[in-house]
């Protein structure tokens with residue numbers, strides 16, 4: 001069997017490699033499942049890695065060449081599925097780790113997809129809308145043979161939204177000669193997007209936090225919450241938690257954080273951010289804090305909803321939350337995860353907590369394939385059913401195996417993928 005080995009990049013010595021971390025979690029799950037070495041070897045490697053050059057003519061006439069990636073980890077359960085990230089820190093290692101996480105996430109919540117992820121190393125804030133459109137269309141054209149509604153279905157992630165999905169859908173459709181809405185999810189409702197997708201990841205986070213509190217005999221009302229990141233996921237989670245009566249004391253974005261111990265008025269904050277080039281800093285009635293200070297605030301639930309590697313060996317001792325809910329992918333490093341566990345702080349793992357997004361992506365795909373579109377209430381209900389079911393499976397698995405929630409989520413997700421591989425005869 002030909003296994004894809006990632007080309008070597010040269011990270012700095014302090015770099016915490018997300019792919020190595022993802023492999024460590026996989027190895028722990030494999031040990032718990034008593035998985036054969038050969039099967040572990042297969043699951044440790046992405047099935048396909050695509051790196052493309054994206055030449056773009058800038059508005060000033062100059063030409064720049066960007067690096068874009070799409071990594072397809074495993075498609076034993078169905079078409080590859082995963083977001084597309086536009087961020088300056090995008091690397092092949094990062095995209096590979098995120099692709100692997102998608103495989104376990106989809107298996108965990110029981111949707112028939114494999115795992116993939118894509119990304120372009122760029123800061124979208126430094127490009128005009130026209131430049132971003134040219135970049136997205138070129139990236140899509142370069143991937144034309146690797147994506148498709150039954151092959152690999154991209155969606156939004158950091159730095160992308162329904163707008164980029166519409167460009168991807170249009171480029172793919174023009175290439176094949178007819179409209180193919182199912183090639184992406186998270187697209188605008190006008191071209192086959194699903195009601196509820198925009199809020200879906202944040203809604204899933206709210207649901208998982210709610211269930212975890214209920215297990216402790218608590219409710220969202222009055223729960224003190226701190227959220228890092230105020231984009232698609234953090235912003236939606238903040239709104240829904242606020243609506244449910246939680247006290248959202250602090251939020252942050254890339255420009256810094258704001259804090260009010262009595263709770264922030266989230267609808268007013270959203271209106272302020274919309275008028276203030278999306279920045280939250282300076283919101284009336286709040287105190288400015290740094291992202292470092294935000295992570296150390298005393299609270300009931302800390303929700304990292306921005307980038308990976310935010311809670312590390314260096315700052316984990318400062319965390320003063322009862323629960324850390326991983327809305328971002330990989331926000332807690334491996335060493336920090338062990339330290340939180342040792343301190344009795346519950347970590348709600350990313351592959352469970354942020355799965356609401358891909359669940360509604362699946363519902364969008366199903367609606368598109370059947371040409372029947374649902375109202376938002378139905379979408380939310382179907383998503384909630386899958387999320388609550390997955391949460392209870394994970395807590396049960398954790399109790400049965402006497403392992404933390406992350407390892408329980410991994411044994412379920414990895415175990416299902418391993419079983420499918422074996423049943424399909426793909427191994428040995």
Ligand SMILES: NC(=O)C1=CN([C@@H]2O[C@H](COP(=O)(O)OP(=O)(O)OC[C@H]3O[C@@H](n4cnc5c(N)ncnc54)[C@H](O)[C@@H]3O)[C@@H](O)[C@H]2O)C=CC1
Nearest residue numbers: 157158159201229230231232233253254306328329354357
């Ligand atoms: N969009 C989706 O449906 C899903 C996203 N996720 C994950 O959620 C996380 C956030 O994604 P989105 O909200 O979609 O991205 P986004 O681009 O909409 O928002 C990212 C937010 O993080 C902030 N941010 C960036 N760097 C920061 C830093 N160093 N410190 C504090 N804040 C910072 C940005 O200012 C922005 O508010 C990512 O880890 C992503 O992989 C996971 C599942 C689905």
Ligand SMILES: O=C(O)CCC(=O)C(=O)O
Nearest residue numbers: 082083155157357358361
């Ligand atoms: O909605 C999707 O297909 C993917 C979402 C995603 O990228 C993620 O869950 O990390």
